[in-house]
Amino acid sequence: MSPIVGIAFGNTTSSIAYVNPKNDVDVIANPDGERTIPSVLSYVGEDEYHGGQALQQIVRNPKNTIVNFRDFLGLSYSECDLSKCTTGAPVVEIGGKAGFVVTRADGRQEQLTVDEVVSRHLNQLKRAAEDYIGQELSETVISVPTNFTDAQKDALRACAKKIGLNIIQLINEPSAALLAHTEAFPFKDDCNVVVADFGGVRSDAAVIAIRNGIFTLLATSHDSKLGGDSLDAELVEFYAKDFEKKTKSNPRTNAKSMAKLRANAELTKKTLSNVTTATISIDSLADGFDYHTSINRLRYELVANKVLSKFAQFIEGVIAKAELDPLDINGVVLCGGSSFTPKLSSNLEYLLPESVAILGPQSKEASNNPNELLACGAALQAQLLSNYDADELAQALEPVVINTQHIKKAIGLVDAEGNFVPVLLPETSFPVKKNLTLKNAKGDFLVGVYEGDHHIKETVAEPAAKEADDDESDWSDEDDEPEILREKLYTLGTKLMELGVKGAQGLEISFNLNGAGALRVTARDLKTGQIVKGDL
C-alpha cells in the first residue's frame, strides 16, 4: 500500500511530508533538494519550471512567472486581492475567476485559470514525492488556512482530483502545526497555546485549547498584508536608499532592479536569521552601478522593527480576540518561514508574560524547522488516517462528532489551604474523564468539588529600595515605573459536591463528565480499592 502524504500548500512555499517506514516524519525534498518548495510556476517556451528554478525566473521573466496564486483558489475575480501579484505574472479575469496569461513558445498565449495552476503545482509536488518514495501516490491530507471557505476547499479538492490525488482530509493549518509540535514535544498538561503562522505574504494566528490532546480553536486571526515579504520590503527600501545615496541613481524606477534587490534582500534576511552579518553584492543593480554592502543583524532588526513589532501585536490581537489574557496562554508555537527571525521570538518574550513559552526555532522545546511543521502535521494526520477506513473517517467527521460541548468554567478541587485547584479547565470538551492520583494522601480527607472562576489580579509592587552607593546602576533604575505584578487566580465558585474519604492510603480521584453533562466524581483508595462516588 502507498503511503498517504501530507501536503502543506502555502502561498509562498509548499512542503510534502510522509511518515517513513521507520516511523519518522520525512519532509520530502524535490529533485533540487528543496524541502520548502516555492509555490511558483514559470514558463519559458515549452518548458515549465517549478519551485526554486521558477523563482529565479522572477528577475528576468516576471511576466511568465506565477506567484502567490493559492489564495485566489475558489474565489471570484472581484474577491481576489490583486496587489499580491505585482511582481509576477499579472492576474486576469477568466470566466469570472482569477487567472494568468503566460506566453509559451512562438508567442502563443496560454490562459491558465487558478485551478489549472494549482493542479499543475500539486502535480509537480506529487511527482517530487513519488520520485522520493518510489511509489505511486493516490491519497493525501492537505492543510489549509482556517479562513478557507467551503468553496475554496471544494475547488482544492477538484484540483487535486484532476491529477489523481484524493484528498482524504483537509485540516486547518494551525492544528496541523500544533499536531506536529505536540508529537515531538508533548505538553505535560492541558494548556492554551497560540499557533502563529508567519508566512511569506500573510500571517495567521489561532488560539487553541489543548484538553486531553483534543484541540479546540478558540479564535483565529488573519492578516493578508503581513509576512516575510513585508520584512523584505523594509530591507529593500533600506538598500535602495543606501544605493541612491552612494550612486545617485534610483533603483525603484526599474522593475528588474527591484526584483534583484528583493531576491537579495530575502537571502540576506534568511542569512541574518543564522549569522550576525550578511553581505549583499549585486552586479549592475541600476544604471550599470554595482552594489555591494554588508549589514549586521542589529541594523536589520532596527530597519525591520516596525514590521517585527506588528507580528507581536498580531499575536496579542488574537489573544484578545479569544477573550483571554496573555496569562491564560501557556505557549506560542511559531511556524512559517518568517519565524526564523530571532528578533521575532525575543520581541514576543518581551511582550508576553514570562509564563508564556515562545516555541520557535530558538527554543529547545520546539522544532528547528518551523516552516516544515505544517507538512509534518499533515503527514502525521495522514498516517493516523491510514489506520482507519473511509467509512469510519467519514463518520468521525460528522458534525455530531466534531461539534461537542465545552465547559465554560473550570471544575476542580479545594486544597488544604482552601484554594481552588482546577482539574477540568475551561473549554474542556466533554464527554471527558480525568484522573488525579494522590499517592501521599493518607488519612481522612474531604474531597470538595467546586466550579471555579478565575480572574487576573494586579498588584503594584513597591519599587525595590535603591542601593545608595551603587552609582553605576543609577541610569537604568532612574525612570523605573512602578511595576505591576499580574497573577492569574482562581476563586471558589459554586459548590458541586463533597465526598468524605476515611482511612485513605493514597487516592485516585477521577472526574467523569458524560455527554449529557452529568458529573461523576469518584475517589478510589489505591490500596484497598474502596470507592466513594458522587453523581450530579
Added chain:
Amino acid sequence: MISLPPLTGDISVSVNKSAQKTAPVRRPVEAVGRYFMHHAQRTLRNHTWSEFEKIQASQNVKRVDESVDPDEALLDDELADESLLEHDPRDWKTADLYAAMGLSKLRYRATDTQIVKAHRKQVLKHHPDKKSASGGLEQDGFFKIIQKAYEVLTDSTKRAQYDSCDYNAEVPPPKKGSAYDFFEAWGPVFDSEARFSKKKPVPGLGGPDASKEDVEKFYNFWHRFDSWRTFEFADEEVPDDSSNRDHKRYIERKNKAARDKKKTADNSRLAKLIERASSEDPRIKSFKDNEKKEKERKKWEREAGARAEAEAKAKADAEAKAKAETDAAAAANAKVDKKKAKEAAKAAKKKNKRAVRSAPEAAGYFGDADKSATIDEQVGLIVDTVDDEQLVALAESIKADAKAALQEIAQKLVESKKLPASLLSYFA
C-alpha cells in the same frame, strides 16, 4: 500534587443538587490527532470509558510486544561468571569469551547482529571510562577480554576455531545405566554436536514415533559425519621471531601432531557416542522386534500353500478312508441281506413249489384221483420249469382256483415252448 483538606464533619457523600453548572458551549473540535480519533470512536461506538480503556490497553500491549527487540531477551542480564572480572587478560584464551560478551545462553547460536548488540551492551557497562567515572578501580582487564572476545567472535575463522574448543557449549550424554528418557537426554547432545557438521541441514533425532526411514537416515548421517571441528585454538603459541627457525618448526610440528591427535580422539569420541546412542535407541529395538515378528509372519504366510495342500490331502485321505469303510460295511450287509434274501427266496420258492405241488392233492386232484400220478408228475414239471416270478404268481393264483391257474401256466409254458404240450396233457 495537591494536598486535600482533612475530613471535619461526618460526610460521606453530599451532592449539591441545586447547583447549576455554568451552561456549556458547543463548538467544533479540531479533527486532527489520535485523541480526536479516540474521541470519535468513543462517540460513534458508544463506548464507556472503561471499555475504551480496555481496548486501548490491549492495543498498547500489542504495540509494546512489537517494539521489544527479541535479541535483547536472549542476552545475559548479569555476567554469567563473576570470576571473569578478575581474569588475567593475558590468559584470555582460558576465559569463557561468550560469557564475557553476555552471550552465555546463545554461544555458537549467536548471530553476527546479536554479537554486535551484545558487545555494545557490554562496552557500555564495562568501559574503563565508565568504571572510573563511577569511582571504581581503574582496571580494564575485563574490558580487554571483551575486546578480545569481540575480535575473535566477529572473525568467522577465529570464531570457528574458538567454537571448536568451546567445551562449555558441549552437552554431556546421559550417564550410563541411569534411568532417563532417551529423546530428552540425547536430543540436546546431538543438537550440540550438529554444529560441527559441514553438511547442512542436519537431520534431527526425531520423536519416539519417527519412521524407520528417518531413523536410518539419522544414524547414517551420523555414521558418515563430516566435522569441521579444528583444534587450532588450543595450539601452543608459535614464537614469532625468526631467530630460531628450528625451534619454531618444532613447535609447529608439535602443534600439528597435537591437533591431529585431538581430532582423532574427537572422531572416535563421536563414533562411540553414536554407537551408544544407537544401541540405546528404543526405536531401533522396536524396529528389530517388529522385523522379527514380520519375518515370522512372512514365513507363516509363505508356508500357507503347502500347509493347505497337506491339509486338503489329509482331508481327502480321511474322507476316502471313511468312504471305504462305509462301503465295506455296506457290501457286507448287502451280502448278508442277499444271502438272507436268497435263502428267503429259496425258502419262499420251496414253499411256493410245495404249495403248488400240494395244490392238486388239496383240490382232490380235481376229481381225477385216478390220474393223480400224472397230475403230480405234470405239476412237478410245471414247478420245475416255471421261473421265480411265475412261481410266485402261480402260488398266489393257485389258492383261488388250482386247476385254472395250473392250466393257465401250462398253456404259457407250452406257448413259450418251455415244455412240450405232450408233457402237460392233463392241463391242456
